[in-house]
Amino acid sequence: MLSKIPGLAYIGLVLTPLFWAGNAVVARATVEHIPPLSMSFWRWVIALALILPFGLPGLWRHRQVIRQHLVTLLVLATFSVAAFNSLLYYAAMTTTATNIALINSTIPIFVALLAWLLLGERTRPVQALGIGLAIVGILIVIGRGDLRIIAQLQAQPGDLIMVAAVFSWGVFSVLLRKHVVPLPALTFLTAQILLGTLVILPFYLGDLLWFSGGFELSGSTALPLAFFAIFPGILAYAFWNHAVHEIGPANAAIFMYLTPVFASILAILFLGETLGLFHLFGALLILAGLLLATRVVRRSPVYQE
Template sequence: MAYIGLVLTPLFWAGNAVLARATVEFIPPLSMSFWRWVIALVILLPVGLPGMWRHRRVIRDRFGSMLALATFSVAAFNSLLYYAAITTTATNIALINATIPIFVALLAWVLLGDRTRPIQALGIALAIAGILTVVARGDISVLTGLEAQPGDLIMVAAVFSWGLFSVLLRRQAVPLPALTFLTTQILLGTLVISPFYLADVLLFSGGFELTQDTAMPLLYFAIFPGILAYAFWNHGVHEIGPARAAIFMYLTPVFASILAGIFLRESLGVFHVIGGGLILAGLILATRTGRRQATY
């Protein structure tokens, strides 16, 4: 069951990128992020609230840490990903998203002083070269002329945010059961998003019309890449270890390219193949057993 869950998790994450790209014209990014987590919270609260009450002292004592973790993960990462979908492809989103272990390793080295072996440093360098290839679309003048797609750069910021979350999770580990931690994180993250969502609705986007075509994507965002992916990922890490579980993240861009080709008619360019190859090689080297892997 752990392996099945770890295969389904990148499939759900890939679906998140593809569906966001398909619906971002109808559902503004902040509305997408806010309502995704509101729906997830409504589903989780009946089973998660008793644990939050039992562990209320821990939550109160570690409230600052919990709020920071929720801000970088639930609030910032997902909102930035949905903003990226406005101006970049689902394939690019998934390729850049797959470099999360690289950013975790890099930030752990910078902020926590983790020792990085030369082979892993080479992996980080290759993955960064792959990101630049994807962002530049194979044309170096895109970088030198500062003409990169805004969505690609926003997605890099999203992955950086998740890397900060992962490093903070190690530095400020909160002793809570998984379900209690997840429910608390979603509650706090939703509260963080709320003022930005309201400002966006009142001053900029105007929100969206609730129809079957907009409700179904929000249900998908909440249930599959929201609740189930988090649950499957945490279970897989617990059962087989974070280093082996991280290998399954490599499937995300594979699934995304297939789904994007079928549903969005996105085609792979040479730069996708080259950049994806560099990212894959970098991930393999940087996540080799021997480095203490953070849990994402």
Template sequence: MSSENAVSNTRSLGLAYIGLVLTPLFWAGNAVVARGTVESIPPLSMSFWRWVIALAFLLPFGLPGVWQHRKIIRQRLGSMLALATFSVGAFNSLLYFAATTTTATNIALINATIPIFVAFLAWVLLGDRTRPIQAVGIALAVLGILTVVARGDITVLTGLEAQPGDLIMVAAVFSWGLFSVLLRRQSVPLPALTFLTTQIFLGAMVILPFYLTDLFFFSGGFELSGETALPLLFVAIFPGILAYGFWNHGVQKIGPSKAAIFMYLTPVFASVLAGILLGESLGLFHIIGGLLILCGLLLATRAGRRTPEYRKMG
């Protein structure tokens, strides 16, 4: 290998690691922005316009590929619509609804359990073999989620007094798990940019009737201003487009197992950002729940022969 190639590979690897650190930072920012804008931007408005803005940025680059692969897209339209519904449509809309009644820290902690839900649903729906140590990991992560949802008080669970947002976020993560399992079962042979562009378009179309219903009969939408435009641009560009590109580049360079470790930074970044920007404080239950989730993730995703595949558009 020539010295120029070695330098190029080193630079590319370095950029991959930088991107993998920025990706969970952007995902954490998504949770913090969602929580910080609950009074000014309704959840469905945030979800719909986030993807419309992202699509506007992507179309000049993604449209040629969509046209080139239009036959495959037409043949797999049903599968792609289902994938878009569970990912772009349901996951992000539920996340923004969760932010109305729970903290950004809780959102990030529960969001970090995505690999657990993917492994569990792959076992249930695809018949993937689960080793005993992975089952222990899943159980620990679930215990961690319950600790966060219960806020360290078991009577919250027994009295059915959990925050609605925590439960909605669990539903969001479950939705992403279904997307990931469907992605493996009904893999669509498209380039990454073409797949992303198509998914965002279909997902926005899924959200549209719910957004219009909310706009005309419930929330009334939001007033466009600097206070609302900047958060929308942030969630569209950084966690929406850049994080997806950084994540895919990182997975290609260092592999999915190593890249998955960087996901564990999301709740760390979220707790720091939420503390600085929103005044949220960490409780003992956050620390205990977070440690249980971390241990569970390490056991469930590192002990198996194969790491579940999932594309992240958080």
């Protein structure tokens, strides 16, 4: 049905990085009111409540496959739904939305690097050069243009946490490539959200009882949570998968590079963030690295932010 709508794949591919950018900006704006683990947990609870009526029949129909691959599904959910998103929201406490989006845009680099390290996939010289350029770009962004900050370990904690988040997504993508779970897309997504929410639950309860104390539910906190669940969660994932099916993963991956552009614009408009020359120089190196690295590897990581 969706494939009959002309241009929908490209419309979705423009909206998807916009939603991802919005995830970083809204997280930065609300992290002082909603603790990161609360943000991550309730985002996925809402998403689960919305998707479960559609995904539950598939979970029941493919219960045997789920049982056989339960450990694999649990590990995948831990690195993607649980770790990646929780770390991203922790990063928002001490770094800018622009930096989050710039570092997040290097996911293909981490996937290529980890595929080489963990799967032994061949890395050609051009791809290695791209990885190197992107890493230098990340260091420039993290060091605010002064690499002595990196050498002296004075980088913003949020930038380093975001690197850990992207590393987590890279591990997920490589494991997903290595251990294919034969489930339909909707069933797989529903299982991932369900298992990931269960993984977050004990950490959320511990944070609620002994650290953050939770948050006050109001319009200013409920709306961001609904946004996280619907737009960068369910809709972005649906648009992404539809586009990959229609135009292929290599063409769809190019649109990922719009995320830091949208994030910078939104952060300037709504958060009062400013762009420095180091942002532009770092972004150019990251973009050049991405184009070189993904020029050889035509696969695109699945996105589930």
